Amino acid sequence: xxxxxxxxxxxxxxxxxxxxxxxxxxxxxxxxxxxxxxxxxxxxxxxxxxxxxxxxxxxxxxxxxxxxxxxxxxxxxxxxxxxxxxxxxxxxxxxxxxxxxxxxxxxxxxxxxxxxxxxxxxxxxxxxxxxxxxxxx
Numbered sequence: 001x002x003x004x005x006x007x008x009x010x011x012x013x014x015x016x017x018x019x020x021x022x023x024x025x026x027x028x029x030x031x032x033x034x035x036x037x038x039x040x041x042x043x044x045x046x047x048x049x050x051x052x053x054x055x056x057x058x059x060x061x062x063x064x065x066x067x068x069x070x071x072x073x074x075x076x077x078x079x080x081x082x083x084x085x086x087x088x089x090x091x092x093x094x095x096x097x098x099x100x101x102x103x104x105x106x107x108x109x110x111x112x113x114x115x116x117x118x119x120x121x122x123x124x125x126x127x128x129x130x131x132x133x134x135x136x137x
Contacts, residue, residue, distance in 0.1 A: 008083035011100040016090055020105040027111070028101075030076035031069075036101035040120040043069035055118055 001021045003010020006028065014021035027033060029049070034041035047053035048068040053061045080097035087095050105124065112129025121127075 005101055005104075008080070008087070008097060008100065011103070012083070012087050012090055015087070015095070015100055015103060021103065022106045022108060023101075023104050024108045025110060027109075029079060030072040032076075032080075032098060032101060033107065033109075036098050036104070037107060037122045037125060038102070039122050039125070046119050048072070 001010050001014040001019060003014075003021060003023060004025050005011050005023045006025065010023070011021060025033070027049070031041055043066045044062045045055070047055065047057065048065050051065055051068055053065055057065065083097055084095065087100060107125045109125055109127050110129065112127060
């Protein structure tokens, strides 16, 4: 299954049919892509979304980054709860969104490593930045 996992329908179908999946995405909210790929994601090093920090942070920025990371557990759970209920209805077993995403064969990441902050990646994560950019007129 070739899918953008933001809506979780592709991962549910891939699990239901027991076939491999390839995800084409820019990123998932709350660091789900890090968690699903078991990629190292230390909050003192990797900037969180919407915090506007770079990879070289001051102590105060690192503390803010850690606090935002802890809040992700609170505000991200309801986002994926409805998909977990849907997966339970279809698969007839209790699975989390992270479990569904962790079964991906390849992650095609739609950003360029050169323009992003440096971060650890796993071997099944491939950067294909610029593939969806068209010429401006």
